[in-house]
Amino acid sequence: MGKRGLKIGVIGAGIMGQNHLRILASLPGAALVGIADPDSEKLKTLAARYDVPVFPDYQRLLPLADALIIASPTATHYQIAVACLNAGKHLLIEKPPAKTCVEARQLIQLADEKKLAAAVGFIERFNPAYQELIKLIRKEKIIGVQIQRFSPFPERVSDVNVIQDMMIHDLDLLLNLFPNETIEEIKAEGRKIKTKVWDKVSATFYYKTGFIVKVSADRTAAEKTRKIIITTDNALIEADLLNKRVFLRELEHPLPSVHHTKQSDQLTAELTDFVKAVKTNSAPSVTIADGARAMALAEEVEKACS
DSSP states (O other): OOTTOEEEEEEOOSHHHHHHHHHHTTOTTEEEEEEEOSOHHHHHHHHHHHOSOEESSGGGTGGGOSEEEEOSOGGGHHHHHHHHHHTTOEEEEESSSSSSHHHHHHHHHHHHHHTOOEEEEOGGGGOHHHHHHHHHHTTOOEEEEEEEEEOOOOSSOOSSOHIIIIIHHHHHHHHHHSTTOOEEEEEEEEEOSSSSSOSEEEEEEEETTSOEEEEEEESSOSSOEEEEEEEESSEEEEEETTTTEEEEEETTOOSOEEEOOOOOOHHHHHHHHHHHHHHHTOOOSSBHHHHHHHHHHHHHHHHHHO
16 A cells, blocks of 8 residues: 555546545545546646646556546446456445446445445535434434435536436435335426436435435525435424534424534545545445445436436
């Protein structure tokens, strides 16, 4: 791994790729060793900024790295991931890890065969407001849940619908919040507003134990919103993921209380978790198996929309 730490390269220099580069440039235990992207102008700028080798072909980056971050367009994830795993490289893949569940499961099998760490970039798992929410609901009886993820239309042209682009984060959180609960039915509706695919989707999940979850995603909204609102038999708990705050309103006390969360950067936490997993030969907090489960649920929502 070298004296400077785990040697990490970044494949894809778009918005998320550049966020990874910014953190990796000063992350303890990691050493940024190169960047790959077909855009030569981006590479020229990033080479000057980070003083590392840059490559239009990601294959030339592989020999320099112990681990790779894949932040390229979704359609390319599977092919690049297979090449990296076959080259013996640990991986953190931005969500979704592949285009289909079948591809994701093939990546799980390959990573297992090669005994390599393979993480998926579900960054909200590391959000301090979400982590505080988990503690607060641990012993509560859940009655209902609302999850909202709204954003103005992105400047980047997305190659996926809003379910795969945005809602998949919340589907992963849902599966993580209620891992032992069974979904009996899904109802969903979607609208195509700015693109030829779903830009706005609302999905309702009916659980076997009786509680209901409504998840809404909209990439044509006026403002950004990232919220999880949980109703229990004792309280109303709201996690504001955007501002990293948690509000608790107990039924016996009408005035809400604010649970102060430890403010931290979740991408830094995600990358730190990945580096630790590689160095300790342990599973990352969010695995490709988690990614595959979220993708499977996303595909069910898509079917319900059609």
